[in-house]
Amino acid sequence: MFVDAAKIYIKAGDGGDGHVSFHREKYVAAGGPDGGDGGRGGNVVFAADDNLSTLADFRYKRKYLAQKGENGRAARRSGKSAPDLVIRVPRGTVVRELQTGRIMADISGDEPVIVARGGNGGWGNIHFATPTRQAPRFAKPGLPGEEFDVQLELKLLADVGLVGFPNVGKSSLISVVSEAKPVIADYHFTTITPVLGVVRMGDGASFVMADIPGLIQDANQGVGLGHQFLRHVERCRLLVHMVDIAGSEGRDPKEDFAIINHELAAFNPELAKRPMLVAGNKCDLATDEQIEEFRRFTEEKGYAFFPIMAPIRHGVDELLNKIYESLSKLPPIVRYAAEPVPVERAEEIERREVTVRVVDGIYVVEGKWLLNIMRSVNFDDYESLQYFQRVLINAGVIDALRQAGVQEGDTVSIYDLDFDFVE
Incomplete structure (x- = not known):
C-alpha cells in the first residue's frame, strides 16, 4: 500500500543526572565532592533511505523515544551519552511540527538531519564546591530532551x-x-x-x-x-x-x-x-x-x-x-528550508521565565526551569536550602512575588513545595 502521510510522536532523550558523592580513600580525610556529570540524551535523527518508497511503516508504530543519557557516577566519572535514534524515511519526506505547521526538516539529501535534540547532562556536585560550601549535597539534574508531534509528508522527487x-x-x-x-x-x-x-x-x-x-x-x-x-x-x-x-x-x-x-x-x-x-x-x-x-x-x-x-x-x-x-535551463528540484524554532530551547529558558498566580490566597509560582532546580535540591540539607534561596533571589522569583502582592506569612507554592514567605 502506498502511504504518503503519517503522524508520529518523537522525543529526544533526557540528559543524565549529575551525581552526588564524596571522595573516599584511606588516610584521606574530607576528600571533597567527586560526583560526575550526566551524559547527554540521544537526538532524534531522520535519514533518507532509498530502499523505502512509502510511509507505511509509520501506520503501525507511532511513538519514537531516544534513550536517556547515563547518570554521573562517583570518582568524577561522567555518564555515557546516549546514542542517537535514527528514523529512516523515503527520500523526499518533509517533517512538519503538527501544532504549528512549521517545516522542521526536508529529508532529500544524503546527510541525516537532527529534528529533536537530546537534553544536556546535569552537573555533578563537584561543580558546586566553593570556599564556603565545601561539601555540597546536591547536583544538577539533566535537562529534558525535545519532544514533538510531527506530520510526515512524502513529496516525490521528480523532474x-x-x-x-x-x-x-x-x-x-x-x-x-x-x-x-x-x-x-x-x-x-x-x-x-x-x-x-x-x-x-x-x-x-x-x-x-x-x-x-x-x-x-x-x-x-x-x-x-x-x-x-x-x-x-x-x-x-x-x-x-x-x-x-x-x-x-x-x-x-x-x-x-x-x-x-x-x-x-x-x-x-x-x-x-x-x-x-x-x-x-x-x-x-x-x-x-x-x-x-x-x-x-x-x-x-x-x-x-x-x-x-x-x-x-x-x-x-x-x-x-x-x-x-x-x-537544462531550470534550477534543481525544490528543497524546503527548515523554519527557525519559534521557542527557546530548555537550556536557554533556564532561570528566566516565571509566572506567579494567586489561587485561593496561595501564591503559585511556575516555570520550567524551577522544576529542574527543585529536582536537584536536598531540602533536608541546610546548604542545599541556602543554594535554592539564592537561586530564587537571583532569578527574580522573590521580586515577582512582591509584585504580585505577597505579604509576610503568606503561603507560597512551587510545585510540590509549600512554604511561608518570610522577608
Whole structure:
C-alpha cells in the first residue's frame, strides 16, 4: 500500500543526572565532592533511505523515544551519552511540527538531519564546591530532551510531473518512455498512486518523470484524494499537462485545461508559475481543425503544444526533446528550508521565565526551569536550602512575588513545595 502521510510522536532523550558523592580513600580525610556529570540524551535523527518508497511503516508504530543519557557516577566519572535514534524515511519526506505547521526538516539529501535534540547532562556536585560550601549535597539534574508531534509528508522527487484529468493517457506515456509499469485500462482512476519512471535520452542523459493520478475539479479541496496527489507535484521542476484533445469522453479539452490549472494554483500559488508543456493525446481521434484550434488556444497562453499518440509514440520524441531542453535551463528540484524554532530551547529558558498566580490566597509560582532546580535540591540539607534561596533571589522569583502582592506569612507554592514567605 502506498502511504504518503503519517503522524508520529518523537522525543529526544533526557540528559543524565549529575551525581552526588564524596571522595573516599584511606588516610584521606574530607576528600571533597567527586560526583560526575550526566551524559547527554540521544537526538532524534531522520535519514533518507532509498530502499523505502512509502510511509507505511509509520501506520503501525507511532511513538519514537531516544534513550536517556547515563547518570554521573562517583570518582568524577561522567555518564555515557546516549546514542542517537535514527528514523529512516523515503527520500523526499518533509517533517512538519503538527501544532504549528512549521517545516522542521526536508529529508532529500544524503546527510541525516537532527529534528529533536537530546537534553544536556546535569552537573555533578563537584561543580558546586566553593570556599564556603565545601561539601555540597546536591547536583544538577539533566535537562529534558525535545519532544514533538510531527506530520510526515512524502513529496516525490521528480523532474517532470504528468498532470491532467483521469484517463487522458498519462500512464500510457510513462510506460512507453521509461521502464515504469503502471496499470493501464480504459476506466477512470486506473492509477491510484504516483508512479516514477526514469526517462533515458540518447546521449546518456536522463530525467525522472512522475505519473500523478488523475485530478478532478475541486481537487485542491481534497475531492478525489486531491490533496494526496497534488502534494507530489510541488517539487517537480516542469509540468506536462496532458489533455484528451479529441474530447473522446464528451469533455471539452479547453475546459479540462482551465480546470486543472485552476486546481494547481488553488492548492499552491507557486504551481501557477511552474514551467509547463502541453501534450494533446489521442490526436488520432481528433480532426485537424480540433488540433489546430487547441494549438492556438495554448500558444496564446504562452505554452508549447505537442499532439501525440502515446501508445505508439507518435510525436513523443519531439515532446521528450523539448522536456530535456527545458530542464537544462531550470534550477534543481525544490528543497524546503527548515523554519527557525519559534521557542527557546530548555537550556536557554533556564532561570528566566516565571509566572506567579494567586489561587485561593496561595501564591503559585511556575516555570520550567524551577522544576529542574527543585529536582536537584536536598531540602533536608541546610546548604542545599541556602543554594535554592539564592537561586530564587537571583532569578527574580522573590521580586515577582512582591509584585504580585505577597505579604509576610503568606503561603507560597512551587510545585510540590509549600512554604511561608518570610522577608
